[in-house]
Amino acid sequence: MLGLRARSRAGWRLSAKPDEELIAEVLGGDTAAFTELAARHRPRVERLCRRFFSDEEMARDIAQESFIRAYTALATYRAEMPFGGWLRAIVVNLCYDELRRRRRRPEELVGDFSAPEVQWMQTANVASPEEIVGEAEQRREAYDLAHRLLDMLKPEDRTVMVLKESEDMSVSEIAQTLGWSEAKVKIRAFRARQALRKQAERMLATGRNR
Amino acid sequence: MNCFEARQEFSALWRKTATAERRAELLAHLKGCEKCDHAFRVFALTAPVLHGEMEQPEARVSRPARREFSLADRPRRFASVSRETSVQPNRWLAMSAAAAAIFIFAASTAYLSARTPDESLGEALSISDVNIDSETAADLLAPEIPLTENDLAS
Numbered sequence: 001m002l003g004l005r006a007r008s009r010a011g012w013r014l015s016a017k018p019d020e021e022l023i024a025e026v027l028g029g030d031t032a033a034f035t036e037l038a039a040r041h042r043p044r045v046e047r048l049c050r051r052f053f054s055d056e057e058m059a060r061d062i063a064q065e066s067f068i069r070a071y072t073a074l075a076t077y078r079a080e081m082p083f084g085g086w087l088r089a090i091v092v093n094l095c096y097d098e099l100r101r102r103r104r105r106p107e108e109l110v111g112d113f114s115a116p117e118v119q120w121m122q123t124a125n126v127a128s129p130e131e132i133v134g135e136a137e138q139r140r141e142a143y144d145l146a147h148r149l150l151d152m153l154k155p156e157d158r159t160v161m162v163l164k165e166s167e168d169m170s171v172s173e174i175a176q177t178l179g180w181s182e183a184k185v186k187i188r189a190f191r192a193r194q195a196l197r198k199q200a201e202r203m204l205a206t207g208r209n210r
Numbered sequence: 211m212n213c214f215e216a217r218q219e220f221s222a223l224w225r226k227t228a229t230a231e232r233r234a235e236l237l238a239h240l241k242g243c244e245k246c247d248h249a250f251r252v253f254a255l256t257a258p259v260l261h262g263e264m265e266q267p268e269a270r271v272s273r274p275a276r277r278e279f280s281l282a283d284r285p286r287r288f289a290s291v292s293r294e295t296s297v298q299p300n301r302w303l304a305m306s307a308a309a310a311a312i313f314i315f316a317a318s319t320a321y322l323s324a325r326t327p328d329e330s331l332g333e334a335l336s337i338s339d340v341n342i343d344s345e346t347a348a349d350l351l352a353p354e355i356p357l358t359e360n361d362l363a364s
Contacts, residue, residue, distance in 0.1 A: 051259055124251050129240050132254045133224055136262070146259040165221070165260040200252040 019083040026074055034074075038067045041084060045091050051162045052095040054147035062098060066091040089177045092163065096178070099155035113206065116141045121207025149199055156184075157192035164189055211235045216246045220253045224261040 019040070025033035045066055049059035069090050070077075077086055113121070120141045124132055136142040150158055159178065163169045171189075175182045211219075216239045222228035223236055240247045 047263075121255075124254050129223065129237060129247075129250055129254075132251070133226075136254060136258050143258045143262070146256045149256050150259055161260065196256055197252055200255045203255055204251060 020079055023074060023077060023079075023083060026071075034067075034071055037083070041087055042067075044084070045087065048088065048091050048162075048167070049095060051166050052099065052158070054144060054151075058098075062091070062094050066094055069094070088167070092159065092177055095162075096155055096159045099158060102155075114141065117145055118207060120145060121203055123207075125204055125207045145203070149196060149203070152199060153192050153195060154188075156188050157195065160185055160188040161192045161196070211239045213239075213243060213246050216240065216243070217249060220250055220257075221261050224254075224257045225263070 017036075019037060022033045022037045026037065042063065045063045046059060049062045049066075050056070053059045053062070066087065070087050073090075077083065116139070120135070120139050123135050127135065150161070153161065160174060163174045163177065164171075169177070171182050171185050174180075174185045178185070216236055219228055219232060219236045223233060228236065240250055
């Protein structure tokens with residue numbers, strides 16, 4: 001039951017045919033079965049990509065590329081791990097590569113905040129926790145500012161943060177997905193949290209002072 | 211609820227997956243604990259991306275209709291290796307023609323503006339065969355320098 005709930009929260013949908021059966025059909029030559037497989041996993045994959053990139057088009061492109069890579073490498077898939085986990089590893093590695101490809105990364109938050117952004121920072125300063133949650137859902141600037149904060153992290157740090165915080169993955173799972181040591185994952189997570197806290201404090205101070 | 215437990219529940223509060231009881235406990239804790247309240251505000255700045263549902267509201271982005279999976283939809287930025295190279299003959303043809311025209315124009319301009327010299331280099335540099343005495347020699351070499359007192363007086 002717990003597993004079922006976790007699956008449905010993560011965006012999985014129960015379908016008549018399990019993933020493994022669809023994969024067998026694809027490998028047997030029925031390429032249409034992959035369409036169903038992709039449709040089933042697409043919301044989850046796109047959501048993960050959007051945690052890496054604020055650019056909607058970029059997120060969709062990487063999601064699409066992930067499915068193509070999965071399709072071409074499907075013969076190498078082994079049923080020991082769920083297809084969703086295997087696909088997630090492809091997505092994460094593509095996102096990580098794309099982050100690394102972007103050479104320039106802002107070291108500090110640029111101070112030119114728009115009026116709605118300042119308003120959101122003020123809300124984060126003074127509103128009650130429930131109001132903050134409600135406001136964040138309605139405000140595009142909350143989403144944009146969060147991306148700006150995360151954009152300052154190194155690609156390694158950001159990848160670890162997304163996997164740990166958003167995907168609720170354990171250190172060993174992250175290490176396995178990225179091919180890193182567990183120590184490296186822990187160090188990256190620690191540094192990422194420190195950097196984020198520092199910048200978020202500055203952002204809150206900006207909201208207080210305006 | 212202690213501070214450690216409270217901070218573990220931030221994500222559940224954001225995702226609205228906390229039970230009513232846990233939620234009430236957390237909110238009560240945040241009211242009474244200044245440090246955790248501040249930590250929640252810091253958390254809230256990245257939570258829209260890290261803990262949000264990430265379903266874009268309609269107002270944020272107008273999304274095109276969802277497509278079914280198709281290999282032909284490979285994004286351009288990833289397609290440099292495997293996508294069939296799309297040669298654009300018209301564009302290359304136009305560029306080649308423009309380059310050729312520029313070359314012909316430059317070559318003919320250079321040809322037409324060049325003149326055959328009337329005299330050789332030696333002739334051009336040599337002094338003509340005239341009677342050179344000391345005065346004219348001085349004039350030739352430095353005509354602006356007065357040489358005599360008369361010159362100075364004049």
